[in-house]
Amino acid sequence: MGQKNKSGSDRKNKPLAQSLVVNGFHVLPIHLPAPLTSAGPSSDSDDENDFQQKPVVHYLYVRKHETPGDSSPSRTLFIANLPIDTTTLHIHILFSAFADVAPSNIETVTFLPSPTGFSFQLIPSLSSLKGLQESELSQIRRILPTGSAAHVLFTDTKTMNKALSALKFKHDAILSWRLFDSAEKEIQDAKAMTGSARYLAIHQRRNISSSALQVTVDRFMTAYNKAETEREREAKRARSMPDEDGFVTVSRGVGRTGTGTSSDALKEEAKKRQKKGELKDFYRFQIREEKKVRMNELLKNFKMDQEKIRELKAQRRFKLFSHKLA
Amino acid sequence: MAKRKRPESKGAETVTAAVQPENEENELEMDVSDYGDEHFEDGSDNEGEGEGEGDQSDVSDHELDTANGLSVAESKKSGKRKLKVSQLADDLHNLQEAIQLYKSNIFKMEIDELLTELKIDEDKTKPVDRILHRLKESIESIEDSSELLLLDAEKLISKSGISIPFPEPRPPKDAQYRFKYESPSNYNLTGSYMLKTIIKSPERFGIDVVVTMPKSIFHEKDILNYRYFHKRAFYLAYIASHLRSQSDLKFDLSYELLDGDYLRPVLRLDSVKDGGEFDFHRAKCYIRIIPGIDQDVFTLTKLSPARNCVRYNQNPAESLNVTPYYNSSILSDTYFFASTVFLHKASKSCDHFKDAMKLGDIWLRQRGFDSSVAGGGFGPWELGLLMATLLQGGGARGSRILSKGFSNYQLFKATLKYISSNDFTESPVSISTEPLAFEMGVFGGGPVLVNNDINFNVLYRMSVSSYRRLRHEASLTVVELDDVKGDHFDSVFLDKVDSLIYQYDLAAIIKIPSSRDDKTYCDLGRVFSPSYYSYFTSKVYQVLNRGLGERASLISIKFSETLNWPLTAPRPPSLRDGTFTLGLLLDPEHSERLIVHGPSAEHNTEAEEFRKFWGQKSELRRFKDGSIIETVVWEPQPERSIVSQIIAYLLERHFSEAIAKSMTTAGDGIAQFFASDDEIGDSKAFANFQKNLDEFDFLRKLLIDIDDLPLRVSSVMPASPALRYASIRSPAELSFKSVHDFSDVVIELETSSKWPDDLKAVQHSKAAFLMGIADSIKNIDSTILTRIGLDRDLDTIENFSYLDMMLSSGYAFRVRIQTEREAIMMRNYKADQDLGRRAHRNLERDFSLTARHTTQFQTMCHRFPFLSPTVRRVKKWFYSHYLAPHVPDILIELITLYIFLKPFPWTAPANATTGFLRTLYFLAHWDWRVDPLILDVDNTLTIGDIQSIRDTFKSLRANDPECTQTAMFVAVNYEKNGTMWTSPKPSKVIASRITALARASCEVFKTGKAIVSNDKSAVAKVFVSPLTDFDFVIHLKTNEQTSLDLSYPPRMENLCDYVGLYCDELQTVFSGNVLLFRNIMKNDLIAGVWDPRILTARNWKVYLGYSTEPCTTEPSHTDDKNVLVKANIAAMLREMERLGGDLVAKVEVSN
Secondary structure, rough: OOHHHHHHHHHHHHHOOOOOOOOOOOEEEEEEEEOOOOOOOOOOOOOOOOHHHEEEEEEEEEEEEOOOOOOOOOOOEEEEEEEOOOHHHHHHHHHHHHHOOOHHHEEEEEEOOOOOOOOOOOOOOOOHOOOOOHHOOOOOOOOOOOOOOEEEOOOOOOHHHHHHHHHHHHEOOEEOOOOOOHHHHHHHHHHHHHHHHHHHHHHHOOOOOOOHHHHHHHHHHHHHHHHHHHHHHHHHHHHHOOOOOOOOOOOOOOOOOOOOHHHHHHHHHHHHHHHHHOOOOOOOOHHHHHHHHHHHHHHHHHHEEEEHHHHHHHHOOOOOOOOOOO | OOOOOOOOOOOOHHHHHOHHHHHHHHHOOHHHHHHHHHHHHHHHHHHHHHOOOOOOOOOHHHHHHHHHHHHHHHHHHHHHHHHHHHHHHHHHHHHHHHHOOOHHHHHHHHHHHHHHHHHHHHHHHHHHHHHHHHHHHHOOOOOOOOOOOHHHHHHHHHHHOOOOOOOOOOOOOOOOOOOOOOOOEEEEEEEEHHHOOOOOOOOOEEEEEEEEOOHHHOOOOHOOOOOOHHHHHHHHHHHHHHHHOOOOOOOOEEEEEEEEEEEOOOEEEEOOOOOOOOOOOHOOEEEEEEEOOOOOOHHHHHHHOOOOOOOOOOOHHHOOOOHHHHHHHHHHHHOOHHHHHHHHHHHHHHHHHHHHHHHHHHHHOOOOOEOOOOEOOOOOOOOOHHHHHHOEEEEEHHHOOOOOOHHHHHHHHHHHHHHHHHOOOOEEEEEOOOOOOOOOOHHHHOOEEEEEOOOOOOOOOHHHHHHHHHHHHHHHHHHHHHHHOOOHHHHHHOOOOHHHHHOOOEEEEEEOOOHOOOOOHHHHHHHHHOOOHHHHHHHHHHHHHHHHHHHHEEEEEEEOOEEEEOOOOOOOOOOOOOEEEEEEOOOOOOOOOOOEEEOOOHHHHHHHHHHHHHHHEEEEEOOOOOOEEEEEOOOOOOOOOOOHHHHHHHHHOOOOOHHHHHHOOOOOOHHHHOOOOOOOOOOOHHHHHHHHHHHHHHHHHHHOOOOOOOOOEEEEEOOOOOOOOOOOOOOOOOOOOHHHHEEEEEEEEEEOOOOOHHHHHHHHHHHHHHHHHHHHHHOOOOOOOOEEEEEEOOOOHHHHEEEEEEEEOOOOOEEEOOOOHHHHHHHHOOOOOOHHHHHHHHHHHHHHHHHHHHHHHHHHHHHHHOOOHHHHHHHHHHHHHOOOOOHHHHHHHHHHHHHOOOOOOOOOOOOHHHHHHHHHHHHHHHHHOOOOEEOOOOOOOHHHHHHHHHHHHHHHHOOOOOOOOOOEEEEOOOOOOOOOOOOOOOOOHHHHHHHHHHHHEEEEEEEEHHHOOHHHHHHHOOOOOHHHHEEEEEEEEOOOHHHOOOOOOOOHHHHHHHHHHHHHHHHHOHHHEEEEEEOOOOOEEEEEEEEEHOOOEOOOOOOOOOOOOOOOOOOOOOOOOOOOEOOOHHHHHHHHHHHHHEEEEEEEEEO
16 A cells, blocks of 8 residues: 555656556556545544555556557557446546546447456346336446456547547546546435445346336247247248249248157167167177176276275374374 | 385285285185285286385285295296286185175275274384393292281381272271282283284273282182282282382382272383383383282182172171172182183184274274273273173074174174174173073173173173163164165274264263262272262262153263372372263153153052152143143253253252252353354244244145146245255244245246247246236235245346245245246257356256255254254354355255264264254364265165265366365265255365364364353354454444334335345456355355455456556556556455445455
């Protein structure tokens, strides 16, 4: 922590120092403020170890985005290591604050899916729910996995470059990660988007009214049935229509095959195979083989046992009185 | 061949060496000389492979070694081919033999290995033989004394500054008989050392030297009134004074009681550690000089147990009493040589006799038995005598029980079987078919083993309680050995069985008063039982045995006495007060019954006796069937079991209040801790579970009867801890304070071909069905509240919907639908095979398997009445250590169930505290890296099943030796793959933490304080995880109001699991970088541990998967590719804090 404070004061002495570049990425430090509560700072704020009182610096890594093989000038910045609560609005405010780029100059912000492929499946998303009532429509802010990245597409290359060049130098003060200027608004936002309000909203979303779910399910099933009939018709058509060469492709009907399961089929197959089996102990050589196999099996077990004993010995299992109870 | 001379011989080949003598005898199949050859080739083969060799340089094989020296060299050249063939034959032979003569091949090898381990180092005992010779010379050189009266004798001995170890009562001052020392007529080595059946152990062993006192110093009447013992004590003191005066014989001399027999002190010689001529401390032994007599000194028939040898003139009535203990003590002195010879002969005639004795020795030792009075009076020597007897007879009409051809294992097992199936207190063990010369009753109900013609009862020191315990242990072991499915080697031989806190359902420490305060311990009592401790404890045993009746299946009483005192000190009186430990095994069916039924009032004498026994507590009661009988009624108390109430009452009534008060029960502290716990201590728990099940049945009928849906409900299955007696909090009326109070239920619909062919469509149809059910239920019973809920996003192939049903009684259920079809479709999910497989596994685990487990566990809770309270306590432990998010409930249940199914070497616990302690003990010692846990709940697993489960485990470990995928492996009848509830959770880190925490908890118990003094703070320690173990702790604001609000219907906010959702989201957002811990029943904090890998600096990449900070903030002009980054812990914590918002009170980071 101390290190960071020091570097902060360094920055004040040398306002136009170059910012750190890591592997082609410009490093942009930002302050993550403590969650503001309407109650104000807690009473034991004198506590040296109180984590909440310390300034916390988060680092963004920014680079120009270039698609390989695409020679046209890029308008996109690639930002890595976003804080988990990042929204498009955060990005807008960020660029207007340190590069003086108006939100209108940013076309889109695309959050990239994390390669670890994790999404919080526990929150039923609004997109898959239909027919929600007014009270159920509350927004639940999407939280990114840690270390997520985004593409920021600017309206033109110039603004992009402006933003990029602003990155190259360090700034007097480290930017604070927030949405609103007024603390009050910030508190309101945090209250609505995090903590108990957030989880109550999730809880409510998961306990939706059955009327809403009914609508959702009905819509899904209608769409599904439609698609299914469509597919069936298509298949039928394909079966009766000769192709360019005048051939008719023979394909399996879409009709159901009943409730037979694959495991049933396997069993059936196994049964058939068994029936076909030859007599096992008919010829003398078979009996001899059989005997040999059994002998080898025994021997193998014997060797395995020996091996096991050796292992046990290695674990000093036979040393008595040395372990366990007092 | 120079290499051959190296002494060490380890490795599996010793197995071959050990069985060799038998092969030689079995000449039918094996050519002896040929055998020797191939034996050597073993060695040379090993040599070739560069391993250590000299496989059969077993001590006994010396001759063979040298004799075959040449042939080895030759056969070495003769090529490997012959070698292979002969070794094969050799292995096969061993194998066949092992299968015939032992439990299994591996069991035989384990026994062989154990026996090698038990062998004492003969090099170290070598100096002892020389010392024994010198000792003999020295004793023989002692000059005879003149005939002395008591005063003169004492004077003479006290000259050398030592005392005569006279037993109580001391000789009367005016004793007219004379003491005399004459050179011993014989000087013999006897006992285990002579027989070479000593096993290696941490304690020093005794080498017994018997000096036979000549007949000439005794008089025919010396058997009366302790005169023999007084003369014997003088004889011993005389030798002691002589040895002490010889300055060149340097020993540490002291007196000791032989096997705790108060009448028979012996002289003990310990080595001094001066490196001199008589230094044998490295041999780990001591020498005992035991005065004995020949069998012709006294008329042995007068010493029969049914005769009287102690006469007191004061009370002529008493003088007629038999004195079996006293008589046996004298007989015992005549029996040293004879018994050694008897055992020696047995070992000559039966090859494996000695090994069997050693096995018996270790078996007895682990169970706390030895030859002394305190050790139960049954040691390896007694076992050997029993075994030797059984080699000659013991069966019906004198038939032999053991055969000379038995293997050591067979001898051992058959002997235990004999102990367990014969009652030596009813019918004595004896070679001859002739009836005994005395009544069985004279030994006060103790066991009798007689194998000679002098009517000496070898088991005269054995108390009834110790004999009952021996039989109990023997039958338990026989059960284990008979079990072909398990190995049990560890619990039979390696595990320490004798343990106060783990072995018994109730264990207590109780005071023994001073014998001076006991008026009943008169002359007669003393004659019968020279040790007051054993006198007192046997009285306690009788009282408790009667008072507890069928409540206790075993009453074990143990005490320890000082057996050893210096020559100069007077003999320590047996008067001092001490303690004994009481251990009870309870019968879970009867132990907590409230009423003791006595005899009917009509039977006068019996009723009188009953009243006398129970005192004021007994009262006449009239029962429903009209009978009027004497009864004792107990009140159930939350802190005190009925059994301990009974014990306390009886101790007070039959002994004294002080003794009753002195009782401290082991584990009481823990029991009280649980009793005062809001959730566990709920005495109505069982009734509440039952009520929940009843309500479930009601719901089941309701659901099955629904007939206005396209498909009918075909089955309704319970799938929740609350429906299998296993949730910490018992389901109570109007209690659903949180999401945890909903009992999960799985239903199936009748099969239909109309389900859609798409998984998402199936899930949506299931949701539609649930809504249909909700509508139907509303029509049937409008008091039932229903609410639909979603488990996850709808865009999934897995089940997303459930239906909550809250009955007006307050019990709540959460219903999900499972279909056969979706399982098949998931398994064959073409779009994403991996996803499909995962979904299928989840489905199996959360639906069908949980339902099966629930039904099975219900049954088990009925079979083991204490399983339910135990598992709830164990869960409390897991939850208290914040492990709940990482350890599935079912895993905890299975581990606990294992303690009940496989309690060996103990019995299934009949007390929740004992069950809890044992589970922790198991967790502390379970090496899950190498041992799979296999549960056979209904005894239907075949040997093949078990083998295939083991194979599964083996290949699992072979593929993943680091246990990254699966740490613990728990297979059960309905889940033979063994990983359903152990993979991916608990991970290796968590599994190791469980082990560490269990060890720490056991350590608290081990130091004893928590158990014996019932120190509450120490007990509480077991349930507190030190927060310093974690990297950070997020303290949460506890929300009091939700837990108090009992409104019905419950408000939505009250059912929201804020912390659970928060924690789940954190774990998802920070996925693999952090492990989060919390107590899901308490919600006071979330503790976390970072993955140590992210803390080290590394090169920057776009997708490291965690928030990073550069290690340096100094900018460089060139784009430095070598700038390292490390995890930005502070920022990530801040992010967590921000997300938690008003839920978080404080974040604490440990240094």
